[in-house]
Amino acid sequence: MTAITILILATYVVIVLAIGFAATKKSSDTAEDYFVASRSLSWFHLGATLFATWMSTFAFIGSPGFYYKNGVSWYLPHGFLVVASPFLLWLIGRRIWARGRAHGYITPADLLADHYSSGLTRFLVAIVCLLALVPYCLVQLIGVGKVLEAATVGAIPYTWGVTAAVAAIAIYTYLGGIRAVVWTDAVQAICFGLLMVVGAAVAIYASGGLLTGIESAVDAQPDSFVFDTSKAGSPLSLLVMWTCGYILLPHMWQRAYMASSAKSLSRSIVMGAVLAFFVIAIPSLIIGCLGMGFLPGLQDSDAFVPTMYVNYLPMAVPFVVLATFAAGMSTVDSQLLSASSVVTQDLVRPLFGDKLTPSGARKVGRITSTCLLVFVMVIALSPWGQGNIIVLASKGTGIALLLLVPLLGALFTKEGDGSAVTASLILGSLTLLMLETRVLSLSIPYGFHPAIAAVAVQAIVFLAISASASPKAQAAS
């Protein structure tokens, strides 16, 4: 079985590399093409890349496992993020798209720094973007490593799995840029979408039917099917963080720049919502919840999906590994390119200005993505870097949430003030850092996440400084 798994994986990697190589022939030597595909994606490619990038190993492995562990309290944020977040693309994303198209933006900091006319804002937003990408990138590698280990019953150790994934991702991202990523995303989305549906069928089969399975799951863990309203803050925080993460995580934000036309953007919204509901939300729920009944007592919830396949459909195990690989790769490659674009455009270009040629920018981008990949791999292989997929990924979305107030300020208010957004970013980041590291031992009521408290601080600071600055600005003008 291990040999078959390795063979299938090798074939898949070769196909993906071939696609990446083909994509290089279509690419032109500009930063805009390398990072945002010259804003030329059709609705199908945009929808597929949005779906594949957002629905990573967290959706395929982490999410059913989290259902298995926490029950319905994860259904609210998970279902909401997959179904309601595409709508955010309509409310917020189309504005980002329109501005990006009009002004040629590539990174999130381009939009915010331009709106607030502040170089410091650019720097701070770039740092927040890089920090937000690291945990989310990390969980993809962890997911691939864990699944390979569990599916092959230890024949392929965690370390090898992570290293193989890193090697494959590095090569085709280095070759083709975002165009290669988008093309492979379409293949990868089909791959793990199919496996999600098959997974739900396996869970139903294993539990002796849908209703019987639900009944035994409710009997086994009745508390998992009711919300604990005294801790309502926890699912609500996850809901806000993950739903907003759809737009605020830098690699997702940049996808809003990539649409070739308004029609592409609109169609991709519908495609994302419908596909996510039927392929992700419902199958995840079925797999995780039924698992409480037919496979109780697993300690590592992330190992639930591969264990289910090993026990009930062993012949599909190689495809599970393949799908996890696909899910992880389709997200990590986008994040690497996003990180490299942030470093190139927001940190290096302001220093060198016009001296940075397009080929030089691409070179900086490639070096950055390779360095980041190695850095994340080191964390993934170290014992202190490992953890539950959903918990780690939530840290990334929590950091990305710091961009919410500046973004809403830029898109929906008439006043733009660089000092307000700078102060709000600094104070919000400090609040989040102190609460996460427990330097500030403040118990937030109802179990709300520190990121929500940080955003509240940001909003207050932003509004207060904007309000005090507005009369002065008016008087000056």
Place this chain on the structure above:
Amino acid sequence: MPSPASTSDLQRDCRKRRKMNLRAVQTSMHYGRRPRVSCELSLVAEATDATTKSVFLPAPIHFSEPQSYVAGAEATAWKIRIPREIGAILRQTQSMSGCVRIIQTGLGILVCVVSFCSRDTQTPAKGNAMPTNFPTRSRWLLVAYVVICFLTLLPVLGIAFNSASSVGGIPMTVLWLTACFAMHALLCCVGYVTVFRHWANDVDSEDTDQRSLIGGVKK
């Protein structure tokens, strides 16, 4: 709670009030009007029976059900009926608190919806290159989104549908959330047909016009 020493005074007061109320009912019936009987619950409950549970409410409650009082205009019927009414009201209040909260919040949302949708179109924010303002259809779509979001949150807020009891074999919480998520997906489809598509066509045709004006040079 009134002191035991004042019980006889209370009983006397209650008897007096009862007579007045009965007279009011009879007078109203005589003139064909809808009678209105009022009494202070604390006094009545105390006066009916020493073992009856005393119920204290901050203000007098007014009953407007003439038949129940007139049909048995006896004082004994009064004594039994009123504590039962109070219990029923209290039980209803407890079980219906969720519904009351839903109605209150729903009314609040309705007011916001009406005021939001009846406003004139907004001007675009500073630097927003979008050629759209905020047309009525978009507003309704946004409002529908907010309403569905609120409905989705009912179980987690403990307002309603937070139960593992089975409805058609599926736990109520799961069923409710699934229905809400299906509505979200449906809303996206409806939004595409009613709003997104028209907006996209407008923007794309403007873009094509601009390109043709500058000689087909791609930006």
